[in-house]
Amino acid sequence: MSDETIRAEAKKALRDRGLKCVIGWSADGTPFFAETEEDIEKLSFNQLCANNLVPYLTKEIRSQRGKTRDGKEKIVVPVGIVVKGCDSKALLLLLNENILSRKEIFIIGIPCTGVADRHAGGALYKKCVKCAMRNPVVFDVLASEKVQEDTRGYSEIEAIEKMTTEERWKFWKEIFADCIRCHACKRSCPVCYCDECMLDPTDIAIRPDTTAEEKAHRPRWVERSVNVPENLLYHLARLPHLTGRCVDCGECERVCPQRLPLRLLTAKLEKDVKEIFNYEAASEAGQKPLIAMSCLEDDNGFIM
């Protein structure tokens, strides 16, 4: 059983590797930080464990980083994490981007057959019905046997692409009219890890020496007002940041309080990246980021 394996491996790692904590889920599906061996007994995995825990890990590791008073790098106490297949892809991306270091984390991978939406009567999430990343791609131990994966299809995207420009605009306008810009999609995204976000006008890294003038004159790319153009700009501007980085874990869509189909955006990006550049985010360890590579032979077709 995977629950026992998770607990046994977590306990062993907590003891042997001196982990600070193991980030996992409790039996009711909420994120849970297990810091002691008693806590670890509460770790579990079932269909309700939908959260991607990677953002918690990034936050935890980064809070430990920094310099001591005498200018030395602080020692990071390693942290354990339990990941599903899609979560592990996000983790691999962060490792590739050197945001996390492999020796700072202990990964318990779970081959997953899909998680359920508690708000939809326990039906599987749309992303889980057909999933091409059920098995973790990076892990120290696996909690159970690997499972069969599906292939990724883009039929929904192709349906939208077939619409005329006006139809598409009408389709998206209705969606963006519902967005309340709570920034939950951005906050929960495992690959959005900047301290200061250009898309959130209230999100500014304030140091003790930040002057009032600096705060006032910061470039404001997206205004705070919530209306279709601003929402459109917000979602449109978020995408270039996810180019070749979005691993399609579906957290943005899952956390959206307005139930906007946000994966339609990222999946299109993913599809384009695959079709135009033959690139897939976090498909191997040590991969270079797509937009940090340049190629003279890229397609010139869209240029006048």
Next chain:
Amino acid sequence: MSGNHAAEGADAGLVSCEAEPRFEPKIVAFLCNWCSYAGADLAGVSRLQYPPNIRIIRVMCSGRISPMLVLRALKDGADGVLVSGCHPGDCHYLKGNLYTRRNLQLLRSMIDYFGIEGDRFQMSWVSASEGGKFADVVKTAVEKVRKLGPNMNFKVTDSQDRSE
């Protein structure tokens, strides 16, 4: 001509069409300092005519153009955006235009996906010696955007505003 009623009607329609002022698009052009801006300069020095619809912003390299600049220009009322840089391989900073090509190709595809006409965002390579090409590029860009009409996707209407 035949002089029948249908032809007269068409003529009358044409007259009333001309009475309305033609839509003059506003296009923001980001030109790289080393090639396209010099190309625009050459077009000016050579007295080549091109439409006055573009507002030029000089940047040091087309690699400076983040998708955000393009989007913000559209949001702030530009009907179109033109980004122009050195030909691939000729970049003053070696690879700036190659990076920007990757980024902006995807941006163009995404804009189109959202139902905003892809032609509102255009890109070209113009070298410092191509004054004639620059004039042509501007002509084509302006014509394409004129055909699309004013940029309405980023306009706020009262019913959309939820801030109150």
